[in-house]
Amino acid sequence: MRWATAGPALSAVRHGGRLVGLCGRAAMPAIWGYLLLEILIGTQGVAAAWLTKAVIDGLIGRVRFADVLWPVAVLSLLGLVRGVAPLIRRYLVAEIDRRAALTAQDGLFKAIERFVGLERLEDPAFLDRLRLAQQSVFAPGGFLEGAFGILRGTLSLVGFIGSLALISPMVTGIVVIAAVPGFVAEFRVSRRRHKMFMDIGPAQRRELFYANLLTDAQAAKEIRLFRLGPFLRGRMIAERRAANAAKRRLDRRELGTQTVLVLLSILASSAGLLWMVVAAGRGQLTIGDVSVFIAAVAGTQSGLTDLIVSTTVAYQQALMFEHYEAVLRATPPAVPASAVRPVPALRDGIRLRDVWFRYSDDHDWVLRGVDLFIPAGATIALIGANGAGKSTLVKLLCRFYEPTRGAILWDGTDIRRLPHEELRDRMGAVFQDFMAYDFSAADNIAVGELSALDDEVRLREAAELAGIHDAISALPRGYRTLLTRMFFAGPGPVGSDVGVILSGGQWQRIALARAYLRQDCDVMILDEPSSGLDADTEHDLHTRLRNIRSGRTSILISHRLGAVRDADLIFVLHDGVIAEQGTHAQLLALDGDYARMFSLQAAGYQSEHHTGERVG
Numbered sequence: 001m002r003w004a005t006a007g008p009a010l011s012a013v014r015h016g017g018r019l020v021g022l023c024g025r026a027a028m029p030a031i032w033g034y035l036l037l038e039i040l041i042g043t044q045g046v047a048a049a050w051l052t053k054a055v056i057d058g059l060i061g062r063v064r065f066a067d068v069l070w071p072v073a074v075l076s077l078l079g080l081v082r083g084v085a086p087l088i089r090r091y092l093v094a095e096i097d098r099r100a101a102l103t104a105q106d107g108l109f110k111a112i113e114r115f116v117g118l119e120r121l122e123d124p125a126f127l128d129r130l131r132l133a134q135q136s137v138f139a140p141g142g143f144l145e146g147a148f149g150i151l152r153g154t155l156s157l158v159g160f161i162g163s164l165a166l167i168s169p170m171v172t173g174i175v176v177i178a179a180v181p182g183f184v185a186e187f188r189v190s191r192r193r194h195k196m197f198m199d200i201g202p203a204q205r206r207e208l209f210y211a212n213l214l215t216d217a218q219a220a221k222e223i224r225l226f227r228l229g230p231f232l233r234g235r236m237i238a239e240r241r242a243a244n245a246a247k248r249r250l251d252r253r254e255l256g257t258q259t260v261l262v263l264l265s266i267l268a269s270s271a272g273l274l275w276m277v278v279a280a281g282r283g284q285l286t287i288g289d290v291s292v293f294i295a296a297v298a299g300t301q302s303g304l305t306d307l308i309v310s311t312t313v314a315y316q317q318a319l320m321f322e323h324y325e326a327v328l329r330a331t332p333p334a335v336p337a338s339a340v341r342p343v344p345a346l347r348d349g350i351r352l353r354d355v356w357f358r359y360s361d362d363h364d365w366v367l368r369g370v371d372l373f374i375p376a377g378a379t380i381a382l383i384g385a386n387g388a389g390k391s392t393l394v395k396l397l398c399r400f401y402e403p404t405r406g407a408i409l410w411d412g413t414d415i416r417r418l419p420h421e422e423l424r425d426r427m428g429a430v431f432q433d434f435m436a437y438d439f440s441a442a443d444n445i446a447v448g449e450l451s452a453l454d455d456e457v458r459l460r461e462a463a464e465l466a467g468i469h470d471a472i473s474a475l476p477r478g479y480r481t482l483l484t485r486m487f488f489a490g491p492g493p494v495g496s497d498v499g500v501i502l503s504g505g506q507w508q509r510i511a512l513a514r515a516y517l518r519q520d521c522d523v524m525i526l527d528e529p530s531s532g533l534d535a536d537t538e539h540d541l542h543t544r545l546r547n548i549r550s551g552r553t554s555i556l557i558s559h560r561l562g563a564v565r566d567a568d569l570i571f572v573l574h575d576g577v578i579a580e581q582g583t584h585a586q587l588l589a590l591d592g593d594y595a596r597m598f599s600l601q602a603a604g605y606q607s608e609h610h611t612g613e614r615v616g
């Protein structure tokens with residue numbers, strides 16, 4: 001993967017434009033309001049200083065009461081701006097932040113959906129980047145706050161520096177020059193902080209992993225039985241300590257730099273005030289001038305600090321947004337709906353032509369030139385030892401990975417040339433590691449085919465076929481019962497129902513019900529669909545599947561050879577190639593691996609049967 005390599009400052013400017021664009025798309029009216037307020041806030045300080053001078057000079061010059069009344073009235077109005085504008089600004093900032101973060105988050109997850117396969121989600125470097133990208137959904141709001149802070153600071157500075165320059169160009173020069181090291185130092189710290197966040201990313205992700213593990217109900221059994229708590233907690237704390245050490249180093253450096261800068265700035269303003277006392281003593285300044293001078297020195301200093309802080313915030317957020325942009329760059333572009341051609345129904349069959357596959361260059365080959373043909377309408381079985389590559393092969397069929405060499409042809413067309421979503425729409429599957437979602441029973445079945453989400457009849461039909469309807473009906477809220485104890489079923493804790501936990505076999509039936517929702521699909525993949533089922537249900541499952549799927553293509557993976565013997569074709573995967581293929585009878589006659597495994601399993605059942613008889 002190629003990440004951006006442009007200089008940080010340049011890329012910050014580039015990202016800045018995009019961040020503002022994103023904020024604009026999310027909350028344009030609020031941005032205009034915010035801008036107006038910043039202009040008001042940025043200019044009111046200078047206006048107040050000059051109005052104060054007018055009042056003081058007017059009073060000393062003994063002008064008419066009416067002549068000082070208008071500056072006093074405007075000063076009161078400015079007081080109102082000073083009091084209320086920051087409150088409204090806070091609301092607008094929060095609103096822009098919320099909206100922009102929502103837009104950014106939506107964009108990020110839409111981009112993640114566009115990944116065709118699983119490789120990225122198994123790449124630690126990408127996952128580190130993704131975590132930072134998730135954090136950077138708040139960057140647009142933060143950047144705008146920084147950018148508008150720069151505007152506010154600049155407006156205020158122009159006014160104060162101008163006022164100061166009118167009274168003493170020399171003092172102005174000293175105060176401004178004293179601020180330059182601050183800018184340089186803050187930029188450096190920002191860059192270091194950004195790099196530090198990238199460096200500690202993996203440690204933070206591991207810490208989160210341990211923290212989640214320690215509170216995960218599923219992991220709790222082993223954690224308690226094997227007394228893993230202190231061990232995992234120790235690792236979690238070690239990761240946190242490592243991250244803390246990196247943060248502490250930077251904080252100390254920042255503390256030192258900032259202390260020096262503050263001293264420099266105090267020195268500059270003290271020099272200015274000293275000059276003012278001398279000049280006022282010589283009668284070169286009026287009392288009004290003195291009041292403007294004092295306000296201008298303070299205003300210039302706070303304006304410069306504001307400017308430095310705002311620039312740093314904007315810069316940091318822009319750097320942070322690089323992660324967001326990098327994830328978006330890594331995703332394939334969205335395909336316009338008009339350009340998508342539907343995948344035609346399978347007529348002839350699926351052919352794997354000399355398929356080689358390994359998960360990455362660092363991994364061994366899993367498949368080493370697999371050639372096989374799955375005729376349309378046939379039930380084929382895939383068998384082989386643990387790790388032989390059976391699940392990998394079906395993952396390739398679903399385009400979760402691409403073959404490293406060779407091709408998979410859908411009626412003669414390379415599946416890489418077919419739109420992956422349409423291809424997957426033609427498939428149903430029960431994966432070996434199917435998901436148990438923390439949803440209701442209805443939702444857990446409907447995930448197999450979302451068009452059935454609110455269709456109780458279809459959901460019930462699928463559940464009946466999978467033999468789980470009765471169990472679901474008996475739950476406290478039937479199909480609406482949550483199949484988790486992570487959440488409340490109702491809106492709040494008091495009086496709300498909590499969910500239930502299903503058994504492993506019941507979950508397997510839920511997964512089957514999902515697949516039944518797609519019973520009309522072209523290709524059904526069943527990867528160990530019956531491993532958790534009792535003997536009766538397993539038999540029932542295979543009979544039902546045979547009847548429902550009769551005439552449709554099915555791929556069955558199972559270690560229980562009794563379950564696959566009725567398949568039209570059985571493929572034995574060994575050492576990354578198809579070592580044997582044929583019907584059950586043909587493979588028994590061949591007397592190879594299949595025959596050996598089958599007799600071994602059959603002998604196991606036989607001996608148990610005999611042992612049982614003896615005991616009985």
Ligand SMILES: Nc1ncnc2c1ncn2[C@@H]1O[C@H](COP(=O)(O)OP(=O)(O)OP(=O)(O)O)[C@@H](O)[C@H]1O
Binds near residue numbers: 363391393
């Ligand atoms: N995502 C992955 N990344 C790297 N290696 C993987 C990945 N998934 C599987 N493997 C490796 O690929 C090989 C084949 O695994 P696969 O799950 O396809 O085997 P299988 O035949 O389905 O095994 P089983 O009968 O145990 O389910 C194994 O050596 C496994 O370690």
